[in-house]
Amino acid sequence: MKSIIPTPDYSDTFVFIIAIPEGATSPTEWIQCSQYVTADWSHVSQALSPTNYTFLIGGVRGSSGGEIQGWFDNIEIVPSLHLSSYSIGPEYFQAPYGELILSAETPDFAQGNDVSCGELTVTPYSPNFGTPLMPIPAGVLSLVGRPPSGIWSVQVDKLATAKLIYRCILTGAADGTTDLTLPMKSFQARLRDGDPSYLSCIIPDSITYATLVAARPNGEIIIYSGYLFDDGTEQLEEIIRANYESLQIDRGANSDSLTISGHKTITSSSPKDWTVTGVSFYGQTATGKRRIRANLDPFIRCGDTCVYGTGGNDYFVIGRITCWVTANPAGYFMEVIEA
Secondary structure (H helix, E strand, O other), rough: OOOOOOOOOOHHHHHHHHEOOOOOOHHHHHHHEEEOOOOOOOHHHHHHOOOOOEEEEEEOOOOOOOOOOEEOOOOOOOOOOOOOOOOOOOEEEOOOOOOOOOOOOOOOOOOOOOOOOEEEEOOOOOOOOOOOOOOOOEOOOOOOOOOOOOOOOOOHHHHHHEEEEEEEEEOOOOHHHOOOOEOOOEEEEEEEHHHHHHEEEOOOOOHHHHHHOOOOOOOOOEEEEEEEOOOOOOEEEEEEEEEEEEEEEEEEOOOEEEEEEEEEEEOOOOOOEEOOOOOOOOEEOOOOEEEEEEEEOOOOOOEEEEEEEOOOOEEEEEEEEEEEEEEOOHHEEEEEOOO
């Protein structure tokens, strides 16, 4: 509080700030900080938990009576942003425009002299680096934290000679044995967010692998996609996993294979914006949901925002992904459907 006279009589004058949390039903929930005024520019402050507050700001005199000689200035409410780091991967925050509106209110607990209302206005300013093309409005500051999403890429010179591969693994730890790498003719997967996803894989040579698969009844089927490089090294990304549930053997005069399948429910925890490539089909379902067919992408997940074109509305949040992979390279594709 700044005094308006050269030698003010502070006596037992004190200034206060009361923060009333949104939804508070009793004064016991109010947060108050106050300080007796002994010199010009007395300062009070209080750290608050993140929520919406109504602020009451004022000054009063105690038993000595008399006027309060001064005014309030430099009232500042400072939001504090705390970012928690993750062990790996990037962090992504969205901060759209917003506005901060503060309205002063007359306190209902004061007696004696009237305490007049004040008004605190937050005004946006145009940038000072040139003539703006349009006004920049104030807006609500909204921060959305997202868990990291691991994404990798391959150097162009290595990609030219790399071979696209898929790996099928049946885990064995739950059955006290090793993981089993299975050859694969094809697989089909239906990925959902929060609902059971489905995976089916066709494995050649049932005579060799049927017994090995049956020895892992509690395993998980995991499909990886990635690249095999000239030096024999691989770089892979998990596409889908499912609990192993069933085995079917198909043997004929000229063919012998087994099919393993299962389900698993996984909820998206790190949504991101992701642009697909090779869009060959666009349409809508019977309920009006948009659907596209594009190149199979190992990084896309349900819950992501799929960007499929350059138009202002060429994007949607993914609710379901269906993948097909066969021995024929033309069979590597996926269908993405809007949530």
